Amino acid sequence: ETGVTQSPTHLIKTRGQQVTLRCSSQSGHNTVSWYQQALGQGPQFIFQYYREEENGRGNFPPRFSGLQFPNYSSELNVNALELDDSALYLCASSLERIGGYAGELFFGEGSRLTVL
Amino acid sequence: QQQVKQSPQSLIVQKGGISIINCAYENTAFDYFPWYQQFPGKGPALLIAIRPDVSEKKEGRFTISFNKSAKQFSLHIMDSQPGDSATYFCAAIIANRDDKIIFGKGTRLHILP
Numbered sequence: 001e002t003g004v005t006q007s008p009t010h011l012i013k014t015r016g017q018q019v020t021l022r023c024s025s026q027s028g029h030n031t032v033s034w035y036q037q038a039l040g041q042g043p044q045f046i047f048q049y050y051r052e053e054e055n056g057r058g059n060f061p062p063r064f065s066g067l068q069f070p071n072y073s074s075e076l077n078v079n080a081l082e083l084d085d086s087a088l089y090l091c092a093s094s095l096e097r098i099g100g101y102a103g104e105l106f107f108g109e110g111s112r113l114t115v116l
Numbered sequence: 117q118q119q120v121k122q123s124p125q126s127l128i129v130q131k132g133g134i135s136i137i138n139c140a141y142e143n144t145a146f147d148y149f150p151w152y153q154q155f156p157g158k159g160p161a162l163l164i165a166i167r168p169d170v171s172e173k174k175e176g177r178f179t180i181s182f183n184k185s186a187k188q189f190s191l192h193i194m195d196s197q198p199g200d201s202a203t204y205f206c207a208a209i210i211a212n213r214d215d216k217i218i219f220g221k222g223t224r225l226h227i228l229p
Contacts, residue, residue, distance in 0.1 A: 004159070033217075042122075042205050042219030043160065056216050090159050105150075105217070107159030 004093050004108035012114045013081050021076045021111045023091030031055075032074040033105070034066060035090040043090055049074055078113075086115045119143055120208050122220030130228050135193040137223045139206035142187065146208035151180065151191050152219075154203045163204070164191070196227045 005024045013019050025032050031050045035043035045058035049068035063079040072093070078085055089112075092105040121140045129135045141149075148167055152160035166173045166180045166189065173180045179192040193200055206220040 040222070042207075042221045044219070045216050048216070058216060092159070104162050104165075105160075107161065109157065109159050 004091055004106050006089075006091050006108035006111050008111055009109070010112045010114075012116060014116050015081055015083060017081050017115075018077065018079045019081060019113060021078075021089050021091075021113070023074045023076070023093075023108060025072045025074065025091075025093030026106050029093035029095055029106070030072050031094045032068055032072065033092050033094070034074070034076045035092065036060075036085075037088040037090055037110070039087070046076070081115045083115050086113060088112050119218045120206060120220045122206050122223060124223060125221070126224040126226070128226045128228060129196045131196065131198060133196050133227075135191075135196045135200065135225055135227070137191045137204055137206070137225070138188065139190065139220050140186075140188045141208050141218075143208070143210070144187070145210050146218075148209045148211045149180070149182065149189050150207050150209070150217075151178075152205045152207060154205065154222075160205060193225075196225075198227045198229050201225055201227050 004026050007022050033048040034046040037043040046060050047057040048055050052068045065077045068074045088110040090107050090110045092107045094105050119142050123138050150165035151163045153163045154160040164175050164178050164180055166182050168184050171182050177194045182189045203222045203224050205222045207217050209217045
């Protein structure tokens with residue numbers, strides 16, 4: 001059973017550029033969520049995808065968008081990059097809720113984005 | 117608006133001692149409270165979690181104490197070991213809604229050998 005994998009692990013972009021980050025969910029998991037973790041802070045929820053549809057969104061502007069594919073892998077796209085977008089971007093996968101409670105989140109190691 | 121407040125920001129404990137990290141929340145709709153452990157260069161990993169219908173949950177050396185009336189919960193690490201040195205995040209979630217999980221800002225724990 002493979003865990004959550006993310007790519008790339010590190011990347012550097014300049015302000016105004018666009019970036020795509022990728023995530024492969026843990027085998028059998030159909031829900032993927034994305035988080036932004038600034039240095040010294042806790043992760044902040046960006047959005048969640050369940051069966052290829054966005055299913056919940058945090059306080060992030062529309063230039064943060066995503067996709068989930070039929071194999072449950074996912075992409076996070078950020079347009080018009082700003083300096084404050086520099087952070088660790090974490091992907092987490094989980095199983096469909098059972099009994100109304102969230103399944104355990106399994107996190108990848110993240111993609112560290114630096115915006116210059 | 118910070119919905120989950122975590123303290124202290126950093127903590128140093130002697131090996132064998134008890135590490136205590138506290139969290140407070142505002143939204144009474146939260147109904148699931150996990151703790152995550154994060155090592156440098158790694159993603160967070162679930163350590164232990166509690167639902168508000170119990171006041172305490174223990175797993176090995178890790179215990180969550182939950183006070184629903186005070187809207188507070190805490191993580192106790194008994195017999196702390198150098199391998200416990202990591203950043204710990206408390207979190208809260210409204211599980212029946214959109215599963216949006218709110219994390220605290222984290223506590224950097226260092227266990228002295």
